[in-house]
Amino acid sequence: MKCVVFDIWGDFGHYRKFYTTSSPLTxxxxxxxxxxxxxxxxxxxxxxxxxxxxxxDRAYIAIRLMNPVKKTRISYNLIDTKNVKMxxxxxxxxxxxFEVLKDxxxxxxxxHTDQAIYDRVKxxxxxxxxYYTPCLxxxxxxxxxxxxxxxxxxxxxxKQQVDIVSVIPFNEENVKIMFEENKEYFKDxxxxxxxxxxxxxxxxxVLYERNCKSISCVIDKFYDxxxxxxxxxx
Numbered sequence: 001m002k003c004v005v006f007d008i009w010g011d012f013g014h015y016r017k018f019y020t021t022s023s024p025l026t027x028x029x030x031x032x033x034x035x036x037x038x039x040x041x042x043x044x045x046x047x048x049x050x051x052x053x054x055x056x057d058r059a060y061i062a063i064r065l066m067n068p069v070k071k072t073r074i075s076y077n078l079i080d081t082k083n084v085k086m087x088x089x090x091x092x093x094x095x096x097x098f099e100v101l102k103d104x105x106x107x108x109x110x111x112h113t114d115q116a117i118y119d120r121v122k123x124x125x126x127x128x129x130x131y132y133t134p135c136l137x138x139x140x141x142x143x144x145x146x147x148x149x150x151x152x153x154x155x156x157x158x159k160q161q162v163d164i165v166s167v168i169p170f171n172e173e174n175v176k177i178m179f180e181e182n183k184e185y186f187k188d189x190x191x192x193x194x195x196x197x198x199x200x201x202x203x204x205x206v207l208y209e210r211n212c213k214s215i216s217c218v219i220d221k222f223y224d225x226x227x228x229x230x231x232x233x234x
Contacts, residue, residue, distance in 0.1 A: 004122045005148040009105035013136030025099045028069045031190040032061050032234040043120045044131025051194050062109040062166040062231040065212045070102040109231055154224045163214040166231035170207040178216040183209050192234055
């Protein structure tokens with residue numbers, strides 16, 4: 001088994017938490033569903049059908065923090081575009097403060113059981129080409145990306161202690177964290193899979209270290225990526 005590895009980054013990013021309304025908050029990392037949409041945009045899959053190609057049993061995605069998590073706030077003037085057709089007629093504006101990610105960068109590990117899709121992703125990344133412009137959550141937060149390489153992957157099973165460099169799906173039953181000094185651990189709940197109707201079918205608890213450091217843990221299954229370290233697919 002091999003996987004393609006690439007970095008994606010931008011000045012700002014926003015992945016809205018589903019339980020926030022008037023003052024949108026953002027997840028600290030992009031959910032797996034957002035990464036699937038980003039990869040689909042790069043290779044040109046239609047937004048109404050790409051989800052059927054990115055189920056967990058077909059598309060393997062792992063995420064690694066490359067820059068420390070930083071957040072700031074930006075105020076937007078939102079306008080009602082439903083009732084007014086001409087821009088100069090807009091009168092009412094609502095100012096809303098968005099929490100956004102700042103100077104964000106992530107390393108993505110990707111494998112697909114469909115060889116044609118896998119090869120297409122690899123080809124686009126190698127040439128630094130994209131069909132649609134990738135973004136970090138919102139269309140105005142345009143992202144850049146860089147192909148890192150294609151690396152052999154070896155699956156490891158059986159409970160053993162290992163340093164994981166990626167975000168970890170956190171389940172108290174199959175993961176035991178070995179907490180260390182001078183590391184900042186955070187846990188969050190992210191949407192992880194959607195059906196063809198864009199309805200979330202799975203949420204997952206994840207654990208990450210805010211400053212991009214590895215997490216030492218005892219885990220029953222992980223994947224060793226040659227030259228990169230141990231990861232866990234979401």
